[in-house]
Amino acid sequence: MLETKDTATRRRSAELMELEQRFGAHNYHPLDVVLERGEGAWVWDVEGRKYLDLLAAYSAVNQGHCHPRLLAALERQARRLTLTSRAFYNDQLGPFCQEICELTGFPRFLPMNSGAEGVETAIKMVRKRGQTVKGVPDTESEIRVFVENFHGRTTTIVGFSSHEQYREGFGPFAGGFRLLPYGDADAVAAAMTDKTIAVMVEPIQGEGGIIVPPDGYLRRLRELTRERGALLVFDEIQSGLGRSGKLFAFQHEGIRPDVVIVG
Numbered sequence: 001m002l003e004t005k006d007t008a009t010r011r012r013s014a015e016l017m018e019l020e021q022r023f024g025a026h027n028y029h030p031l032d033v034v035l036e037r038g039e040g041a042w043v044w045d046v047e048g049r050k051y052l053d054l055l056a057a058y059s060a061v062n063q064g065h066c067h068p069r070l071l072a073a074l075e076r077q078a079r080r081l082t083l084t085s086r087a088f089y090n091d092q093l094g095p096f097c098q099e100i101c102e103l104t105g106f107p108r109f110l111p112m113n114s115g116a117e118g119v120e121t122a123i124k125m126v127r128k129r130g131q132t133v134k135g136v137p138d139t140e141s142e143i144r145v146f147v148e149n150f151h152g153r154t155t156t157i158v159g160f161s162s163h164e165q166y167r168e169g170f171g172p173f174a175g176g177f178r179l180l181p182y183g184d185a186d187a188v189a190a191a192m193t194d195k196t197i198a199v200m201v202e203p204i205q206g207e208g209g210i211i212v213p214p215d216g217y218l219r220r221l222r223e224l225t226r227e228r229g230a231l232l233v234f235d236e237i238q239s240g241l242g243r244s245g246k247l248f249a250f251q252h253e254g255i256r257p258d259v260v261i262v263g
Helices: 005-023 068-078 093-104 115-134 155-159 185-191 217-228 249-253
Strands: 035-039 042-045 050-052 142-146 177-180 196-201 231-235 259-261
Touching (some): 115 155
Parallel strands (some): 231 259
Antiparallel strands (some): 035 042
């Protein structure tokens, strides 16, 4: 029996999915669609079907697939210099840091490789400040976090998740975190002590279900952290960079955190 073009492309889809299942780790469950190219907001699978990409790689491709300006910049840089590491200065990082700081209004910018790495780095920063500035011993410092949070999947971060499915099998976990109900400023006020070095919160909870806190909640967190000498850390990996209608979601309340994480 002769194989038609349709059956051949369907067979290719099945073969590619089977290869990934056979040789790839089973830590994710993709949809049964094998994408091969994209342009703008559209993507095509290996069978030629066209889709409107409403996921945009979890917001990493908000600019669209294969944007010609980005392709030109990538090619231009690839032909000049591949990588220097931070062991040397280069002609791109300084201007990039300046652009980010001028865009956001923050005085310093630390680039990392992923959102989760940004969260981990923020935790290190506030812990260091808690010891060296606030004087809290490293075995006693506390960071307040919130039920339904999602800050990433590294071991430290899943340790303070409220979802057992993210924690199961990965303990023991780092201490120093306490979960509080999201949106309840009174609970935060009651939980803060002299050993509280930071409050870390998503201005809009993403993975938790697009949960928007009550009006005034973020402003109250800003007041509480200032009163108690703690840092306020906003994780805007999902809510930042224009996704809430402003550059950052915290701008809706006219406040500024001490640290903002984007990705």
